[in-house]
Amino acid sequence: MALNVVVMAAGKGTRMKSARAKVLHRLGGRSLLQHVLDAAAPLGAMRTVVVTGHGAEQVEAAVAASGAVFVRQQPQLGTGHAVQQTVPALDDAADTTLILNGDVPLIRPETAAALAAACGGERLALLTVELADPSGYGRIVRDAAGAVTAIVEHKDASDAQRTIREVYTGMMAAPTALLKRWVMALKDDNAQREYYLTDIVGMAVAEGVAVVAAAASGETEVLGVNSPAQLADLERRLQRQRAEALMTAGVRLADPARFDQRGTLECGQDVEIDVNCVFEGRVVLGDGVSIGANCVIRDAEIGAGAVLHPFTHVEGATVGAGALVGPFARLRPGAELGREVHIGNFVEVKNSRLADGAKANHLAYLGDATVGPRVNYGAGSITANYDGANKHRTVIGADAHIGSNCVLVAPVTIGDGATIGAGSTIGKDAPAGQLTVARARQASLPGWQRPKKAPKA
Template identity: 70%
Template sequence: MALDIVIMAAGKGTRMKSSRPKVLHTLAGRPLLQHVLTTAAKLGANKLVTITGHGADEVEQAMQGLFPQQRLVFVRQQPQLGTGHAVQQAAPQLADDGTTLILNGDVPLIDAGTVGELIAASGGEKLALLTIELEDPTGYGRIVRKGDAVLAIVEHKDASPELRQIREGYTGVMAAPTAHLKRWLAALRNDNAQGEYYLTDIVAMAVHDGVPVVATRAHNETEVLGINSPSQLADLERRYQRAQAEALMEQGVRFADPARFDVRGELVCGTDVEIDVNCVFEGRVVLGDGVKIGANCVLRNTGIAAGATLLPFTHADGEKLGVSIGAGAIVGPFSRLRPGAVLGEEVHIGNFVEVKNSTLGKGAKANHLAYLGDADVGEKVNYGAGSITANYDGANKHRTVIGANVHVGSNCVLVAPVAVGEGATIGAGSTVSKNAPAGELTVARAKQVSISGWVRPTKKKA
């Protein structure tokens, strides 16, 4: 039986107080709508139909190309005349002989397992509603029952004081036989307090038609929470991050404070990993056994081998090329690793050192105030404070090759393309633009001159 999924993402989100469409606000580093589409993509649907409206061009452009294996279709609801009117726009895209699952683009943490149970409860024959019981269901449509049978959903705005006492609320997620759904959508009316076409009115239609209406419960409140304000977004962000921290702690990761931790992608940890406060992990980050991450580090698309230590305020951003940190390496504090940085075992990168598209061999050190860009650095190199590779000639990048056991003195400039032979020493303050021979001292600086009788200029008095 075919499954089509409809995602409602047309709303303006007035309470967000933002020019950005609500479904493009981010949670854990990804747009709300992307979270929902990621869940939907796991369900094996024939088609994913996203209903856009406010900021439609921006929303559609943001999602294009993110799900190349899915049949991603966009339809527009303009103007926005209610939830029923929204699904009416999607109806022509739906296969008559299947089941339609309806999700909301501003409910980002809905679980695939939960909606899978809902689809199974529908079975292509029943109208299945996802509900939740809350201490305070304000804003939720109330589930009206007679015994176990669901009779109707009454929107909060239209509910009487008695109905508002019902604690079981409708989450906005349903699964329905598509042929029935299309017929019910065509019969919707807008004679209510808001003058809108409510999707929830189809429940009473199903009851009238003798189609069974069933309800399944969400596993927890967090997965069905919608976003309507910055406050709600911040609350859900912390719920999500706490859940990520709890899962990692179950694996043995130790946090200085799990409330001050953010993962905005995928974080894979070995055993005995320690993470201090205010660390952010983006893209895919892999931490080997015994890795220690100091406070206020930001890591993106980075792999760190066993026993390495990142001291506070280290920033490693691999972008597409990645960053790799070898076993036992020590990086930081205040270090910056850019795309293509590959640090071997026991490498030391110290404060205010930047490494970009460079490979450092085992035991190499750059401990202070230095830049290594487009360089191949051998084992046990000591790279002095204030030294840089001048890798850009204004049009093209060039590489610097530094052999093993080289000592580069402080405040040197290595003008690429250039090679420094194994065991060479570069004298402090040198600007090296020609290859330096192995095992020799190379000095390239002006001769020191002292001028006797010279008088420093003084300011003229007015």
């Protein structure tokens, strides 16, 4: 099927009470508009046209990589007026034009495809859904044979029509040539002085063009966002969907109501995730990984059998199989932990590679370092990697032992099997297999008196 896709994204979203365009508010780690464009992508449209208006420059910049064509609706004079702006941009070779809403982010690709197929380049197809409480929605009115004859807005509906539970979702598909002619014939002779896209239903009926309905799978995929409360509600619905998908695949979530996936999450077998964990970007968890409570993990790969203890933050890092990290540890971009590495409480690692079996168990910093296998890195020790202008690297050889409260002033190399005495500041290379100590001689001063405050006048 040759297809145009139109995405309506011009609205301000007054009830959001935000300077940001409504469609750029985020849901599950992506903007509302990006969700819609991602849903439309599998349809293989010949052309995707995004109608922008409020915050147009920011909206267009945010989704420029999608390859969409942008048209602007200024001022905003209704849904029909928005589609009027797309007429010059539509590809006439596409027999069907699918219209989606940029603030309805959870539309499924399958539903969008079914809506386009229902049109088939010949019919006006409306996406509908049945609601337990349809208050406020336009009702789908059918004749005795079941054919759609009109959309009646709630405020204009009779008592009998208000009992109808099937409502219009704001999304449709139409034959391209007919859509272009219909929208250009719309009138603004209403109280709001706006051009309503739904008026084309009457035009189709008058011309004998079949009007059909395609049903959504449920209300969640057709819910729009108009306020922070609605955005929060949709966030929880989305997270519940993602949690259920993970649990179906065998992941053990301590509480699916306290789980947030804001990107892609790939899990092996027997993965366990405790409460209040946040996953952003692309995260891969190997078989048997255990994630403790209140962890934040972004763009990371965690190897099989690794354990992240509670309150651990990981970003742009890789963790080897069987490693133990945390609690209260931080792995920053470029951190690479080998197999069975231990990173303990209040340890920060940045742009450093720790080989198999290395340990930094307490209150330490490793930045721009290469750490050999089985190194023991003492509590309170740091690599002084920044000289005020440039970063420098520290190399620690295999089986070295770094005592507590040491400062390794980069660039510096600690040889294999070397021991650095506690409290040392090391600014020169330390030889392999030897004890290196760099600290002042201890002295005690007899008769020394601690300073005292002068008595108050």
